[in-house]
Amino acid sequence: MKTTIKTIFVILFFLTPFYSSAQKTTDQIQTEWLKAVNSAAALDEFYNNNSGLLINGKFALVDELSEALKVFIKDQGNIKDYELLETHQLRDGQKLVLGKYSTATNKVFYSVIGWKQLGDWTKEFEVIYEHKPVANETDDVATAGRQAWEDHANEHRPDLIIENVNAQNGMYFNRGRLSHGDEIIEAYGYMNNENYRIKLESLSGTRVNENIFFDIGTYQVGGKGLYLLIWTKEGDDWKILLDFNF
Secondary structure, three states: OHHHHHHHHHHHHHHHHHHHHHOOOHHHHHHHHHHHHHOOOOOHHHEEEEEEEEEOOEEEEHHHHHHHHHHHHHHHOOEEEEEEEEEEEEEOOEEEEEEEEEEOOOOEEEEEEEEEEEOEEEEEEEEEEEOOOOOOOOOOOOHHHHHHHHHHHHOOOHHHHHHHHEEEEEEEEEOOEEEEOHHHHHHOHHHHOOOOOOEEEEEEEEEOOOOEEEEEEEEEEOEEEEEEEEEEEEOOEEEEEEEEEO
């Protein structure tokens, strides 16, 4: 009996590194995703039940993803390559990755992927917008709006976020649920707790084009998490088009 137990232990000891190394990285999965998208292959393995995609202003839930990407490839041609620019991670199994795609039509598209590990890594959310250079690309155009969001949240007034900070077609995407307008007030109901306090800190701002700005940062509510705010320009003001967080 002792010999058998010892033998099993030795086998498990040597197999553990093998199984650990077999876990695919997000870089490997992204390479496989590119091949699948360009060949119009099935994409189910790259997503989970809570996944969503915002691509050039159109939102697709998990059952609409494949069709939305087929339309993108039809319009823009195959994606020639992907370049990872930044990775932001606070916890195991969750991260936000900024990168860019180049297409066969010689266009560049900026992307933020919200990766989540559920066994294998999957894309819980991705936003893709065409990049068109503008002056002052490094300016944080969302400073005032971000502070207003934080102030209204700490006043326990999610209604004022919708009224003053969100875009007319603003969205909140969380755990597979997409909310608009007054639905967001309900989804932000946790802000009504009198003890609720939040602090936002931007880590990275990317001016994608004249009207779109990607804002990646942290929120502090007891613990710390990652947020992605997509800002759009309405008149002279920057408003939140979409809020996503881990």
